[in-house]
Amino acid sequence: MIRFSIVGLMDMQKCYDHLVEILHPNGLGCPKCDRPVAQSKVHRRDRAPVLYYRCHCGCIYNAFAGTMWKHTRHSCSVIVRILQGFAQGIPTLHLARELGIDRKHLLERRHEIQALAAAACDRNPLPDQVVEVDEMYQNAGEKGILHPDPEDPPRRRANQARGHGTWDMDRPPILGIMGRESGRVQLIVKHNSARADLEPTVLDVTQPGCTINTDEWGAYNHLSEQQRRHVTVCHAPSRREWARDDDGDGIREVHTNTSEGFWTGLRNFLRPFRGVSKVYLQQYIAIHEWAHNLKEVTLGFLRILCGVTQMAS
Ligand SMILES: [Zn+2]
Numbered sequence: 001m002i003r004f005s006i007v008g009l010m011d012m013q014k015c016y017d018h019l020v021e022i023l024h025p026n027g028l029g030c031p032k033c034d035r036p037v038a039q040s041k042v043h044r045r046d047r048a049p050v051l052y053y054r055c056h057c058g059c060i061y062n063a064f065a066g067t068m069w070k071h072t073r074h075s076c077s078v079i080v081r082i083l084q085g086f087a088q089g090i091p092t093l094h095l096a097r098e099l100g101i102d103r104k105h106l107l108e109r110r111h112e113i114q115a116l117a118a119a120a121c122d123r124n125p126l127p128d129q130v131v132e133v134d135e136m137y138q139n140a141g142e143k144g145i146l147h148p149d150p151e152d153p154p155r156r157r158a159n160q161a162r163g164h165g166t167w168d169m170d171r172p173p174i175l176g177i178m179g180r181e182s183g184r185v186q187l188i189v190k191h192n193s194a195r196a197d198l199e200p201t202v203l204d205v206t207q208p209g210c211t212i213n214t215d216e217w218g219a220y221n222h223l224s225e226q227q228r229r230h231v232t233v234c235h236a237p238s239r240r241e242w243a244r245d246d247d248g249d250g251i252r253e254v255h256t257n258t259s260e261g262f263w264t265g266l267r268n269f270l271r272p273f274r275g276v277s278k279v280y281l282q283q284y285i286a287i288h289e290w291a292h293n294l295k296e297v298t299l300g301f302l303r304i305l306c307g308v309t310q311m312a313s
Helices: 012-023 076-087 092-099 103-119 195-204 237-243 257-273 278-294 299-305
Strands: 041-044 052-054 130-137 173-179 185-189 211-214 229-232
Touching: 012 076, 012 299, 076 092, 076 103, 076 278, 076 299, 092 103, 103 278, 103 299, 130 195, 130 257, 173 195, 173 257, 185 278, 257 278
Parallel strands: 130 211, 211 229
Antiparallel strands: 041 052, 130 173, 173 185
16 A cells, blocks of 8 residues: 555644543643643643643643653654554554554554453443344464464464364454344454353343344354343255355355354454454454444544543533
8 A cells, every 4th residue: 555644734733632632531631630721831832732731739741641642752643643543443564654653662552552442342231132143263373472482483374274263273263242233243252162152251242032143053052041032044955065164264154144244344354454463353353343333433432542531521
């Protein structure tokens, strides 16, 4: 992709104002004594529009004080672009080149921000009376993790294992629970695809009495004993083969209507990252979950990404 940065064309004051709105739900103020900014004097203007204030209490601060961006040297438009890039799944190398910043530093920032997004995912039961449950298997090794044993280097080629993968074979299942009525999804990385791994999570995120559509995978066979109505999508014998993952690419040409398109979307989201470590897989798919459920970025989501816990009263 050709490099074409527009951060130099973005309105710096508007980016600053937006960041203040994100980072300070109750208004900018002194991080030490909480006095509002109106009771501070401007101390320095050389980094405008980021102003340094001196509070009555003697504290000198700016809008980034006490936030995850406190030590940043990035301009406000670069920070806004970073948030946009992470929320939209732009690969780190691509963003780093566009912005002329260090890739490793940006990757650390991405992991910090995505972890916040993952921790804030809604894990309350979906409100739906009809849900689809399915798993996808994602090749995910230990990219980016220092390997302690040089005699056992991490695999370099894609994992060729077929069918139901596991965490230990670097092909963990991603459990997807999708509400037919709400359109909401929850995505959870599991270690294995056995009943003991999948069923408790399915029960946690669905309502008693709801109908659960799954394929014929045996891990779901006991849902009907757990206050759920279990419907198995039975393929006609002639289509049985077609529904399997015989080519080993992880796409099981599926069974349930919603999940079919959804997994394609998730694969398309993950592909540009060219191999996500299984250790970070949950936080990458959390970004996709948020995007699917929100459709459009909100102030609340941007506050989650920036670790802002204090909410406007
Ligand atoms: Zn103060």
